[in-house]
Amino acid sequence: MFATVLLAIVTLILLIIYLVVGQHTRKTPPGPFSWPIFGNQFLMKRLIREFGGQHEAFLELSKRYASDVISVTMGNEKVLVISGSKLCETVLKNEEFDGRPWNEFIKLRNMGKKQGITMNDGGEWKELRSWMLRTMRVFGFGKREMAQMIRKELTLLLNEMNTEGPHKLRPLITPTVINVLWFLTTGESFSRGERIESFIKLMETRAQVFDMMGGLISAFPWIRYIAPEFSGYNLLCTLNKELKDFLMETIIEHKKKYKPGSEADVIDMFLHEMKNHGESSPIFTDDQLVILLIDLFLAGFTTTSLTLDFLLLTMTVYQDVQHKVQKEIDSVIPRDRLPEVEDKAKLPYVEAVISEVQRMWPVFPIIGPRRVLHNTILDKYAVPRDTTILVNMYSINKDPSIYPEPHKFMPERFIKNDVFEPDTYSLQFGKGRRRCPGEVLAKSALFILFTGIMQKYNLRPVPGKGPNSVEIIYGLTSSPKPYEALVTSRY
Helix, strand or coil, X not given: CHHHHHHHHHHHHHHXXXXXXXXXXXXXXXXXXXXXXXXXXXXXXXXXXXXXXXXXXXXXHHHHCCCCEEEEEECCEEEXXXXXXXXXXXXXXXXHHCECCCXXXXXXXXXXXXXXXXXXXXXXXXXXXXXXXXXXXXXXXXXXXXXXXXXXXXXXXXXXXXXXEEECCHHHHHHHHHHHHHHHHHCCCCCCCHHHHHHHHHHHHHHHHHHXXXXXXXXXXXXXXXXXXXXXXXXXXXXHHXXXXXXXXXXXXXXXXXXXXXXXXXXXXXXHXXXXXXXXXXXXXXXXXXXXXXXXXXXXXXXXXHHHHXXXXXXXXXXXXXXXXXHHHHHHCCCCCCCCHHHHHHCHHHHHHHHHHHHHCCCCCEEEEEECCCCEEECCEEECCCCEEEEEHHHHHCCCCCCCCCCCCCHHHHEECCEECCXXXXXXXXXXXXXXXXXXXXXXXXHHHHHHHHHHEEEEEECCCECCCCCEEECCCEEXXXXXXXXXXXX
């Protein structure tokens, strides 16, 4: 009996030595002890509650282990989390990290198909992304019609804000952003009404469900088989079908009207490729087009609308900054003219405010995930092929060696000698071969919409109600806590 107990103790000691010390001899990244089945799920939940948001939890672990590369087990999968500007850029720029994982959660996001440009990789992805870049140059920002469309939507938004009093701003700005993307995609606009509202509700509900069940089904993909209702799996499948049906309805209408040589939008250009490549093409298919449209709307709608929401909330809270923004706008743009993209160069403070809001409150504080395409070395650590990597962009945004007083809102940090200096460390739109193809369009839309609102209206906290600070809800994305602003006309 004594020998058995002694053997068990020795075995336990050797196991601890193997887990704690062995990782260094094998040159694998440090990280917390991983429990069977649950991995680091409970630790992460506690750190998120304590520090606020997964990105803050990862940053805390990076500090504890004094490493910009840490290993965290999510369910039964080991994931590497990268912090710091140098390593984040290494991962984003080097082709060996260009892959995408293909787990149950991403399969749900992509409706079971490894297609599109966001959660895809390999030769087909490269061809499709090149096509998307060419198309965006034509329709995204290469034509004046797109800028006119943004200004048209701005006019509608300003009219909706014209009733003075407390306003919930997000329901007003969301249709505006959706319509800019819808015009790019379909060549026409939603009219304000039932159809756009149903599309917005579908997109927002799907995003909320992903936020709620993302961690659960990512960590325990098998749970969808034993608890499909509780895990949100059934609801997501229903929402996916509704979204696909909605988009296919538009695609079918385009097919009926399509005439070769008269392409006027993204769908037309894709139909042109389908005709040229024939039915045997594995790339230019109906299913591929559906996923591509989902990629466009998820990336463009989410990032632009939430960033604009953060900007307007910030103006409501920081009244002194709002006054400086409006003073600069008034010095450049006449009252009877809406903003244009060409005004950017003359409005350095406006540009600085946008950059600072994106730094302080990024919509996606963690970007990725990436899949390692072959065995490699990252910061002295061995990284096996097919390892999943998450990039903690937030770690850069709050780095005091890059941004002095990083927790302080200071737009002036991006102005030198009265000239706007772009944030060269920003990963807002990614870097490398996976850099967002719609970056220029997104920046143009954000600038015109934000500047146009500030030109016409004052935003103030509602007396006795606020908001008096920027409060955030964290999920797969970061978004402002719902708020109302007191809107008054400036003229």
